[in-house]
Amino acid sequence: QVQLVESGGDLVQPGGSLRLSCTSSQSIYVMAWYRQVQGKERELVAQITSALSPTYAPGMVNRFTISRVNSKNAVYLHLSKLKPEDTGVYFCAADSKKIVPPLSATFWGQGTQVIVSS
Secondary structure: OOOEEEEOOOEEOOOOOEEEEEEEOOOOOEEEEEEEEOOOOOEEEEEEEOOOOEEEOOOOOOOEEEEEEHHHOEEEEEEOOOOHHHOEEEEEEEEOOOOOOOOOOOEEOOOEEEEEOO
């Protein structure tokens, strides 16, 4: 069983930046970030393989950057130019194969809250 622990969620002003972190209990092929914002279903933001190949969901690439450090079993999500509509819970996820929506990842963290507000 892969355990994922997120951190980094915070209150940030519009236009600001934030970096979310997630650590896995073991090495795994794909690590990803999802989010659930108000009024919407949980959605995939980005995923990255152990070969450090990222894939972004449509509309996510311009302001969000996913990265990974395999030696730390860690994945990061850098959020920039944040908007109030980015407010929500951001989840770290992982899988042994590439995630193909609408199929969901296998392993999940508890989520970290991001609030974008002045």
